[in-house]
Amino acid sequence: MIAAHQVWTTLPTADEITVHLSEQNASSLLLIAADGYESWLTEPNKADIRKLSGLDPLASQWLNQLNASPGAVRIATSGNYSDSELRLLYAMISRSLGWLNNRYTYFFDVMDRRLDYTKEAIPVSKTKAETGYHTDSTAKLYYPDIVGLLCLQPAKSGGESLIANAANLINAILDNHPEYNEILHQPWCRDVITPGTIHNTEAILANDIPLFQYDSEGGVIFRYMRYWIESALIKLGKEVPSSLTVALDSIDDYFAAPEHAMSFRLERGDMLYVNNRFLCHNRTAFEDGEHPRTYVRAWINREVQD
Numbered sequence: 001m002i003a004a005h006q007v008w009t010t011l012p013t014a015d016e017i018t019v020h021l022s023e024q025n026a027s028s029l030l031l032i033a034a035d036g037y038e039s040w041l042t043e044p045n046k047a048d049i050r051k052l053s054g055l056d057p058l059a060s061q062w063l064n065q066l067n068a069s070p071g072a073v074r075i076a077t078s079g080n081y082s083d084s085e086l087r088l089l090y091a092m093i094s095r096s097l098g099w100l101n102n103r104y105t106y107f108f109d110v111m112d113r114r115l116d117y118t119k120e121a122i123p124v125s126k127t128k129a130e131t132g133y134h135t136d137s138t139a140k141l142y143y144p145d146i147v148g149l150l151c152l153q154p155a156k157s158g159g160e161s162l163i164a165n166a167a168n169l170i171n172a173i174l175d176n177h178p179e180y181n182e183i184l185h186q187p188w189c190r191d192v193i194t195p196g197t198i199h200n201t202e203a204i205l206a207n208d209i210p211l212f213q214y215d216s217e218g219g220v221i222f223r224y225m226r227y228w229i230e231s232a233l234i235k236l237g238k239e240v241p242s243s244l245t246v247a248l249d250s251i252d253d254y255f256a257a258p259e260h261a262m263s264f265r266l267e268r269g270d271m272l273y274v275n276n277r278f279l280c281h282n283r284t285a286f287e288d289g290e291h292p293r294t295y296v297r298a299w300i301n302r303e304v305q306d
């Protein structure tokens with residue numbers, strides 16, 4: 001079996017990945033935030049991490065849960081906090097898990113911006129569409145180790161979170177379809193959509209990444225974004241090879257089986273952290289109510305960022 005430490009032996013339930021941040025812990029974090037450093041949201045990496053030492057035992061527990069199976073943790077808050085208090089708690093908790101990445105700003109509001117990712121090269125996170133299963137970041141040389149999401153406002157309907165496991169996937173494929181092995185491990189160009197990057201053929205050609213790579217512990221690093229693989233080929237004037245389509249269909253069929261994916265809804269104040277190396281995520285299409293669905297995304301790395 002590949003990547004045994006990442007494999008789900010049974011499908012985790014939302015309750016099994018949920019931990020509760022006590023009101024006492026939340027209050028002490030807000031007291032720390034009120035005491036001097038005002039830039040948790042704008043310069044989180046410059047914050048004095050020692051001030052979070054009270055969180056150390058919890059952060060190690062969360063990281064243990066994130067670094068290997070199940071690979072996800074939902075931190076639920078039970079107090080009645082304002083948006084700015086929740087953003088602060090989220091920034092501090094995110095910082096306790098690693099270094100924040102600034103490509104889309106450290107804390108990026110995920111909302112429907114009434115855009116259409118099929119008409120222009122923009123991230124699906126700016127729309128209300130189902131995203132499809134994916135791992136975050138289309139850039140060859142950068143991916144977050146952990147993706148964080150804070151729910152400030154759930155959707156009126158839809159917008160559920162779905163999580164599936166690429167370590168389980170590769171084991172299932174190698175058992176059932178060893179003929180896909182080469183396709184899954186050879187580089188495929190991805191469309192270039194990261195802000196500040198040049199959108200041209202050369203940039204797309206240079207942005208080639210295999211679907212599956214492995215870290216030094218034999219863990220899976222999955223870089224999956226079907227839409228941007230296919231749109232890159234089209235922009236390069238190439239046909240999508242039928243062998244690739246068949247393999248990608250098989251991956252999507254695997255994820256679509258309810259027994260292979262966690263599905264749950266985040267409530268206001270919930271913080272979801274997902275390992276972006278071996279888990280991939282999806283969200284269902286949604287409709288806003290009076291207040292727009294608002295999540296705050298953070299990209300977190302083990303390595304120093306900035």
Ligand SMILES: [Fe+2]
Pocket residue numbers: 131134135136281
């Ligand atoms: Fe995502």
